[in-house]
Amino acid sequence: MKNQSRVLSVILPNNKELSMTVGLKDRGQDVFNQLSELLCTSDLPLFGLSVVKDNQPLFLDLEQKLSLYLPKSWRKNTSKEKVILFLKVQYFVKNVQLILNSEARKLYYAELKGRVLRSERFEQEGLYFQLAAFALQADLGDCEKRNFAYFSPQGFFPFWIVQKHGNDYILKHTPALHRELKGMSSSEAALLFIQESFTLSDVPLTIYRLSKEKNKPQDCVLMGVASTGLQISEAPNGEQKFVYDLPWPSIQSITFQGRKFTIYANGLHEKKQVLYSLSVLHSKNLLQHISNSHQLHLITKPLVTRLEEKNGRHREMYITDGADLDTEDSDDELPPMKFLLDDVQKQITGTTECRNATEMSVDEPEEMLVDGPEEVLRLIELSEGVSVDGPLFLPISHWKDLTVEIHHLDIC
Template sequence: MMKSTAKRQVCVLLPNKRRLDCTVESKSRGRDVLDKVLEQLDISGLLIFGLATLQDNEYLFIDLEQTLAKCLRKSWRSGSEKSLSILFLRVQYYLQSGRLIQSRGELQLYYAALRQKVLRSLSRQQEAVFFQLAARALQAERGDLEIQDPQHKQYFLPEDYFPSWLIKRRGRDYLLQHCPKLHEDLRGMTQREAVLDFVKLSNTVEDVPVTVYRMRRGKKELKKSILFGVAVHGVCLYQDVEGKRCLLHELAWSDVDQVTFQGRRFEICAVGSLCLPKLEFYSPSALHSALVLKHLRDSHRFTISVRNALSHVRQMEETQATRLYREVYICDTTLLRQRLQRLTSSMTDSSTEPETRAFWMNSEGEGWFLCQGKNVALQI
């Protein structure tokens, strides 16, 4: 008589604060959990999301092809059928345009994730953008502003639409007075267009479309003062100075010559034309280093895979903006939308990634991948 496979309970927390409970086998992979999430959400696929664990107050994306026993380690191995493991559905790849997302369900999840990041943003120098973002969020969630009485300005809570520092700086009354005017200017905008506009505008906020990992500047330094950001266009390096984020370096993918790590030591070499010294930091662990570099490599591959689709999106937006001849506008837009659907359906195909040719890591954690035709190596 064959012994039945042990079961485990996994709770997946979504960006919209919803939770999904999944029952999986003890030998299941991260991919199996994601498949169950897709089934419950009734979505065919998630293009830009990954599953992450929370370790030392930091989210780390798991390898979906590895078993959950390796990803969750102690909590999984010591668990029983009644124990609960927690994973987070997080944005793994940020987009320059929400029109790249064909699934309405995924677009709503992406919007929810950006809403939360906007509320936590510390970009105090971009105050005006937050008013525009709040207006678009109100249009997306409440539709056209209905002015019925002088008290209409109190139809929303500032805490739901503005970062706490902005509320403290301006005061609730100021926000309640001025935000409705911006909301009213968007009358007639559909929910989808308001969401797409929010996505596009949130890209201009410095600390929103980026995943940040904390590292130490020196081996013996106690505080993790270096913020290593994986962004749409490449790598951003910040330093935390008394709670304020100061940009040290911003490197496009084409600016990165080599990324290596050995144990906790993480090094970045820029191309020679930038005349930058080798940048050296220390991550919490060798595993942390490996997961950060894997995220960096996957982000580079994803950026390459969406280039053609993004080009068509921009062409479509330009066509809609000009509207010189209505007949041509309708025809061109229809063809562009059909082309965009074909491109987005194949964005994860490796054949669309000519510049990211290989990635390799052995059991000892040694490996490399090619970035922009350059050898980007890693060692543990």
Template sequence: VTMRTKQMRHVCVLLPNKQHLDCSVRMRARGQEVMKTVLRSLGVGDLQVFGLALLRDNEYLFLDLEQKLRKYFGKTWSRNSLKVSFSLVKFYLENGLLILSSKVQQLYYWELRQKVLQSQDHQQEALLFQLAASALQAEVGDLERGEGAEDEGGDEKKERVQYFLPEDYFPPWLINHRGRNFLLQHSPVLHGELRGTPRSRAILQFIKEASSLQDAALTFYRMKQVRLLPYFTSTLPLYSLFIFPLQGSRFEIAAVDSKLVYYTHSAFHSKHILKHLSDSHRFYVNSKDAACYIQQLEDMQIIFVLTLMAEVESEEAFVDDPAEVTWLAEFLYGASVDGPLQLPSSTWAGVCYNQHQRNYLHRVCVCRVILCIM
């Protein structure tokens, strides 16, 4: 037992929700063993959009799960000390419905929450307020009526207004720009407008809105153009690019009529960045059809709701005056104004059939959306 214990290594995996998982693996373990332990601990079959990452030279690099862990931890792997890894989003999505597990959805949400707090997108103040409202609905739930309102009365007023901390929902620059009191005054109004929205729906709404920020749903890598120049942050789009074979830390990207040459920390960094780009491209190609299908379902639901609202408004225009109903029946079908309202069976059959078709379409649209959410 003692010999076997010496051959085991302990890896701590930090999750986006600040939870940590302790994994015990063999000396010759590969990244897959840690991933399997994480899946087993979370009770899910696939993390889909997540990968295991390591902090190297103050930068996160995603592990190749086929490689041995010794390759990433170096000499420290031989020592029986705690090793730290991170479970981070590897592939970002615009629609959370593509994530099948609700647990993985929540982890994805928590990482985006941290990204939003670090956002420097100064042109999207309104969106940041809406994101804060969605986050409050997802975490706090429905705002109680009167909560967050400015009532008279000293301490009671202070307690009711501050049911959240601005630092937990807004980037520091926005707090400095608008002030805490402004955020505490106006955020509850937007939060209150989401009353009745389920927490799961609020999470999906947050995920979709966060993708509109310029610096939230992105992975950043630090590179330099000339070897002696300071580092700068660069985002690498995945379309219309040709990535050339690596030459040490040299990293070449060719677009249609131009070529960009960068240098990373090392050949190790370049290799893993290239693999991340390749994996991302493969992931987006494979999920393209599912993303289009979900978008079509959402468009169908929107069209259906708008059509239904238009029909309701049209029907209401005809029954504003109940007296007109009997007059219309007499005019069209010869029914007596003084007698009971009787319409031909064919008319009732048509009305019932249309209503049945409408209800059926409603059930189909809603069920498909719900099945996609689950």
């Protein structure tokens, strides 16, 4: 059977739309590679392709066939509706210096800017005005005296702030904050926007909808996957109520059986929380996302720590090297960071040689890597009855693949 082609659209974080022709037999990685070529960059490891399935966003497993995630009508070429994928940030890093590719950096900034517009941290209202000033400097440069409104409040503030204060108030007071940033480069303004946006807890977060009982999806629980751990909220009557914040060191393990997830962690009532996903496919997607997010946290933690220790020197180099968001970076802009990457890569390479070990501690003794669950991930696709107490973290046999992804970040 020939690999018949179909057309779909991909929406980028900056709301641009790309049309792509893909094959019915293509896997997620094939689509991702084609998209990278269209964007003229191979540096998108922090991003994933998302599709709306069962009325919930779902990241594609790049190793699986694309057709698994799309409607049968698309496979039969009878769908009258346009099939849409979304390029979204799947893994968050606060320090934008870890993303040196200019196109990836622009898309990362655009994603966070969109998330700030949807943010609802009412107690931090003042921060949104400062973030708007950073975004204006990044997008428009220095604030010049004008006799007209030079920006739309809806493009830089969440709806609830615009509704509360009105356009006139925002247009009157925001330019003063913008003028204070005169002379700041676009790249520095974007960097500061990204760093400050992380203080809004609902921004660097991917939300999954689960339920407390297997057959009651309306009993909604929201699980947020962040770079620092998991956040759990409930949504009675549609109003989100924060319940638990679970940093990685507090989580002992996650066990799963088909759609059933049981989280064991310090700080939980009776030390555990039982939740149910919408389907086995959603279960696998969530487990993989949690595993990879934690692994990325462990691998980048030494880099981030050293960058913070030497923040003054490296930040000055980054800001004054003449690079902007729309310029290409050369390999020799930040040479000291290459040595940091080499150190981390040596640690990871040495660790991957221990594939037969039954457990392993990396950097944080509370967080264990346990070998063996890769077979389970394949089995849960076939049956909801499979029950294995799998670990929270990515199996050792997958370390090499993740190491390659981190290498592609071009951290230097």
